[in-house]
Amino acid sequence: MPLVVLGVGFLVAYSLSVLVDPLPAWLAVLIPIVLAVTWAAYLADYLVRLALTPHGGRLRYVATHVIEMLSSVFPLFRALRLVVIARTLPYFRSRTGAAVRLEVTFFAAAYAATFVYFLALAELQAERGAAGANITSFGQAVWWACVTLATVGYGDTFPVTVFGRVIAVTLMAGGVAIIGTASAIVFSFINEQIAIRHQDAPGDRGEPLD
Numbered sequence: 001m002p003l004v005v006l007g008v009g010f011l012v013a014y015s016l017s018v019l020v021d022p023l024p025a026w027l028a029v030l031i032p033i034v035l036a037v038t039w040a041a042y043l044a045d046y047l048v049r050l051a052l053t054p055h056g057g058r059l060r061y062v063a064t065h066v067i068e069m070l071s072s073v074f075p076l077f078r079a080l081r082l083v084v085i086a087r088t089l090p091y092f093r094s095r096t097g098a099a100v101r102l103e104v105t106f107f108a109a110a111y112a113a114t115f116v117y118f119l120a121l122a123e124l125q126a127e128r129g130a131a132g133a134n135i136t137s138f139g140q141a142v143w144w145a146c147v148t149l150a151t152v153g154y155g156d157t158f159p160v161t162v163f164g165r166v167i168a169v170t171l172m173a174g175g176v177a178i179i180g181t182a183s184a185i186v187f188s189f190i191n192e193q194i195a196i197r198h199q200d201a202p203g204d205r206g207e208p209l210d
Helices: 002-019 025-052 055-064 066-071 075-088 097-127 138-149 162-200
Strands: none
Touching: 002 025, 002 075, 002 097, 025 055, 025 066, 025 075, 055 066, 066 075, 075 097, 097 138, 097 162, 138 162
16 A cells, blocks of 8 residues: 555656646655655565565566566656556456456556556656657647557657657557557457357257247
């Protein structure tokens, strides 16, 4: 729960630092403190968990807790860590087909929303004020992120700074994973419905066909 609270505080603080311009004096002091405390807490949490892991299992821990490791370094994954913590919800512990599909759907949607929101903020922060920039408002940044994620590419908004283009590449790479997951969910649901209807068909139960 402390990490959840800090994670929410991090998102709020970072959002305010980008969207509120100019910042009131008290926010200009408070926001860096919140960001620093969040980073220190996430880093300490990861290092303590790693230290408590038996020596022979540490490499496996690192390999199976990638977002936790990255959240201690990169702000984007600090936001995504909030979604990971939601896996402790009781319903998601069920192994039924419906529960697994709901889990994948929920996390795919949550990851996508958090991913788009955070990268839109980062893109706005990188582009706003740059010479020739055309992403100068949060609305334009969200529009650009959605268009890029969907691989539509209208070309009406695009990054002009080096860091902005790095963010764009990150969004493109994440978009491939998000779209792939969405496609897998749809195909899984269709296959399950076909299997159910096949089992319920009269001819499959030895019943006469009309």
